[in-house]
Amino acid sequence: MSNEPLLSVSGLSVTLRGRPVLSDVSFDVGPHEVIGLIGANGAGKTTLMRACLGLIDHRGHSSLADLPPQQRSKMAAWMPQAREIAWPVTVETLVMLGRIPHLDARQRPSQADCDAVDQVLKAMGLEEFRQRTATRLSGGEQARALLARAMAQDTPLLMADEPIAGLDPAHQISTMQSFARLAQAGRSVIVSLHDLGLAARHCTRLIVLDKGRITADGAPGDVLTPDLIRDTFGITAWYENTDQGPVFQPLEVLE
Numbered sequence: 001m002s003n004e005p006l007l008s009v010s011g012l013s014v015t016l017r018g019r020p021v022l023s024d025v026s027f028d029v030g031p032h033e034v035i036g037l038i039g040a041n042g043a044g045k046t047t048l049m050r051a052c053l054g055l056i057d058h059r060g061h062s063s064l065a066d067l068p069p070q071q072r073s074k075m076a077a078w079m080p081q082a083r084e085i086a087w088p089v090t091v092e093t094l095v096m097l098g099r100i101p102h103l104d105a106r107q108r109p110s111q112a113d114c115d116a117v118d119q120v121l122k123a124m125g126l127e128e129f130r131q132r133t134a135t136r137l138s139g140g141e142q143a144r145a146l147l148a149r150a151m152a153q154d155t156p157l158l159m160a161d162e163p164i165a166g167l168d169p170a171h172q173i174s175t176m177q178s179f180a181r182l183a184q185a186g187r188s189v190i191v192s193l194h195d196l197g198l199a200a201r202h203c204t205r206l207i208v209l210d211k212g213r214i215t216a217d218g219a220p221g222d223v224l225t226p227d228l229i230r231d232t233f234g235i236t237a238w239y240e241n242t243d244q245g246p247v248f249q250p251l252e253v254l255e
């Protein structure tokens with residue numbers, strides 16, 4: 001894979017109901033990155049991802065939004081925050097829906113599509129759920145199945161809106177590790193998340209949004225300073241680099 005940016009964003013701005021929600025956001029995403037998008041509730045994380053994907057009206061430029069839909073679906077996969085599964089299909093069928101951009105004119109899955117689904121079900125620990133009805137899974141299991149569908153799309157870029165919210169600790173960690181494996185293979189992931197401990201440990205880069213603007217962009221150890229934590233989240237926190245990697249623990253809410 002080349003070192004061309006997988007996504008290039010410049011001057012991206014969004015106004016919703018007359019209110020500026022995203023202001024002049026610029027960044028590039030290269031291969032091998034796991035980017036944690038962090039910020040308080042309402043900071044604009046979802047809006048930024050949706051604007052990058054061309055799903056909402058925006059000003060400025062996103063290289064993805066500029067692509068025709070067919071090409072866009074081969075370039076980026078999207079797991080939205082809403083965990084909605086519309087039909088009572090099996091998990092296997094749900095994940096196969098991620099292969100739609102790759103299907104031939106007859107719309108029948110090839111062996112390569114079946115292999116891709118098998119691989120993702122295994123990576124996400126969903127093999128035992130393969131024949132279960134997706135709408136009858138627990139909330140966390142549904143989230144993993146929806147993430148598996150996005151991963152089956154097999155795109156250079158994966159964008160996921162709070163994919164680990166509601167997962168148990170083991171599945172939170174294994175999901176972040178699966179993002180790291182994608183990055184090792186030359187892909188990149190943009191993931192919004194509120195768990196700063198997991199962000200510090202598993203992301204290669206953090207982008208901080210505050211009231212629709214980027215206030216920091218860099219390696220977790222450089223970004224998660226006491227000043228930034230105070231200004232962005234209104235809390236104190238403990239951060240330490242240990243033998244087992246960085247450890248981050250929120251402590252107190254500042255008055």
Ligand SMILES: Nc1ncnc2c1ncn2[C@@H]1O[C@H](COP(=O)(O)OP(=O)(O)OP(=O)(O)O)[C@@H](O)[C@H]1O
Binds near residue numbers: 016041
């Ligand atoms: N359809 C809409 N119309 C008007 N305002 C909206 C709309 N959608 C979102 N907003 C506002 O835009 C701002 C950014 O919302 P967004 O969902 O991007 O935040 P977020 O950082 O993803 O938040 P969270 O961490 O709570 O998911 C918020 O103030 C929100 O109230």
